[in-house]
Amino acid sequence: MVYNKEYKLYSCLRTKERVNVIERYTNEAMGHIWSEQNEWDTLKLVEILASEAQAELGNIPKKAAEEIREKAAFSVERIHEIEAETHHDIAAFVSNLSENIGEAGKYVHLGLTSTDVKDTALGYMLKQASEILLARIWKHSVMSYAVVPLNLNIRRLSGVRTAFMPKRQLSA
Numbered sequence: 001m002v003y004n005k006e007y008k009l010y011s012c013l014r015t016k017e018r019v020n021v022i023e024r025y026t027n028e029a030m031g032h033i034w035s036e037q038n039e040w041d042t043l044k045l046v047e048i049l050a051s052e053a054q055a056e057l058g059n060i061p062k063k064a065a066e067e068i069r070e071k072a073a074f075s076v077e078r079i080h081e082i083e084a085e086t087h088h089d090i091a092a093f094v095s096n097l098s099e100n101i102g103e104a105g106k107y108v109h110l111g112l113t114s115t116d117v118k119d120t121a122l123g124y125m126l127k128q129a130s131e132i133l134l135a136r137i138w139k140h141s142v143m144s145y146a147v148v149p150l151n152l153n154i155r156r157l158s159g160v161r162t163a164f165m166p167k168r169q170l171s172a
Contacts, residue, residue: 042121064104090114
């Protein structure tokens, strides 16, 4: 994450001075999500899905959307080369994708802004990270809770019900 003084917030996506997560404080899966390679992969996925949506709307030929999906590829090194000239990361990314796609590359990024692509990619990356965190929370929750049968008599309806209770309360 990078602290942006102008807006007083942290930015996770690429800036001129990229700061990765600190390896010794993260697990491999979380580190992969916030890696530069995964960021570009996620941006590519957003561009592919956007072109397919444009094809469904009839704004671009369906054949072009298929070609974009099949041929979409990029090189991080090439993106950095183009970015050195353009001073715009998404423009460099789109240029590199278009170079690899060929004629259908002219439809990549059609109707989108850089913010559309970056925000959508960031949302997806946050979803990936949240799934890892929730899985860890669930794992620890299940290990510390137990299903307990309770004999209840509520409003003259007796029967056995179950409850999800912390194991610590059961031992007391």
